[in-house]
Amino acid sequence: MKLQWLQDLSKIVNPQNVKIDEPLNKYTMTKLGGPADVFVMAETEEQAAAVVKYARANDIPIFLLGNGSNMVVRDGGMRGIVLNLSMLDQIHIDGTTVHAQAGALIIDVSKAVAAEGLSGLEFACGIPGSVGGAMAMNAGAYGGEINDVIHSCKVLTFEGDIVVLSKQQLELGYRKSIIASKGYYALSSIFELTKGDQQTIDLTIEDFTFKRTSKQPLEYPSAGSVFKRPPGQFAGKLIQDSGLQGMGVGGAEVSTKHAGFIINKNNATATDYIETIRMVQRIVKEKFDIDLETEVKIVGEDRIIIK
Template sequence: MMKEQWVKDLSTIVNPQDVKIDEPLKNYTMTKLGGNADVFVMPSTEEAASEVVKYAHLHKVPIFLLGNGSNMVIRDGGIRGIVLNLSKLDQIRIDGTTVYAQSGALIIDVSKAAAAKSLTGLEFSCGIPGSIGGAMAMNAGAYGGEIKDVIVSCKVLTPTGDILELSKEQLELGYRKSIIAKNGYYVLSSVFELQKGDQETIDATITDLTFKRQSKQPLEYPSAGSVFKRPPGNFAGKLIQDSGLQGKGVGDAEVSTKHAGFIINKGNATASDYIDTIHMVQRVVKETFDIDLETEVKIVGEDLPTDKNKTL
């Protein structure tokens, strides 16, 4: 009965059509993997998002923020409690050289909007398949650029639903980390400061980086993007490639033959297949090079209950 009560209560905060019970999360992840959410809610305003978080805190309901699902593997058993999705908060505004973007806006779209106004500084993000919220939480970066290079401030929700405005310094941005992830904050919006640039140069840079991404990454298959963090003095993809792991995997999960840093879902993989493939890669690289690969992707949710009658 708990799920039904949560749905009833949350439907007074957001549009009832934006509250769903037992929603399949594979529909919201780049891997196309994951079990169901007990309750899935998509508020249309920052105020409503705050009220949802306050409700979860008050009633001690577990709450999980799901962004664009691009850097994440959700286990086959799904996620208990409330899954909060802010993809409807997707406004992008530009005033001079200042760019405002809500958490649900895709960083690719923000990069394109900035480029269209001849603003330079966000070109590095033109191929990052995530939302502003996710990019902020992990200080996303590519091709020599990072969020911390252009961020001014960020508005967040605390785990109790209070709204905070954090400066660049307060965000504590480092390699794939931030105060947002550390304190369990929920990003509402961000402000970036860019510079006026030459339109031809900006367009050429975006074209070049887009080509590099499309030619080197297995975008034709669902994946969680780059699976592992870069180990000091090495590259995860090179270590995996030199370990002879490309084309290998568990079930329909496979280390990409196009880019060894990616694990793809060839069509019918389960989250367990994907996670087992991650563990296989970590084990073999450790045995081969004595290097521990740390995951960049987050693995969340619950496993399916074990079938005790299953014969192996």
């Protein structure tokens, strides 16, 4: 079955960009995750659409993997096709309008526009995700979010059609969008920014970068901020007040530097990481009667299934 998929997909994309049983820990920020049955990297939007259409026509599960910054892939990996768009990484600036493909890192877009004296994406200078991932979750930090600057987004539907959605059609909310709720794949985005004072932009980015590097455990693999902010509360504060920092399961641990992060400190498995998430949720619920909802996505199988 996998060999047939390999042969068929090699007619759609460069054969070098199709791999069987590819370990996904190579593509996730946590350095966790089992193998994908078939891993495909598309070089164009048309290739991505063709891969999706092939999967749908043949009833094959398909999953879009960005730069793996906001997810945990279970130890059993992913069945079917894992489609990666990291090669779609072009950034084009035209006046105050910015076109960025889904595979570009949002940090790189933030730096590129800042160098041109454009303001609006300073908040994204420390978000470790792709443009596609940032769109799907309406990423935000330091009082700003994608919703503030987005004009429109080109998406790939689950049927393989390419459509453009306006800001209103994207239905952006706190860590949500129609992209995520409908299972679409972001292909590229258009941002509308404003001309700003270069010194102010540079100082803002310097300040945000310092806050990130001094307060986040960037020295360890992690999925970033694990939990959504509960209404009227801060997840990190609740976890800290629960005495959970430094605790964990196996090689995973609640960061002593920032309680909102769970790190892969010592060759953790995805199971370690997920069990640490569940432990945090359980104890915070016991102490404060607050349900912490995960911001990270947990995907894949608990064990490898041979086909």
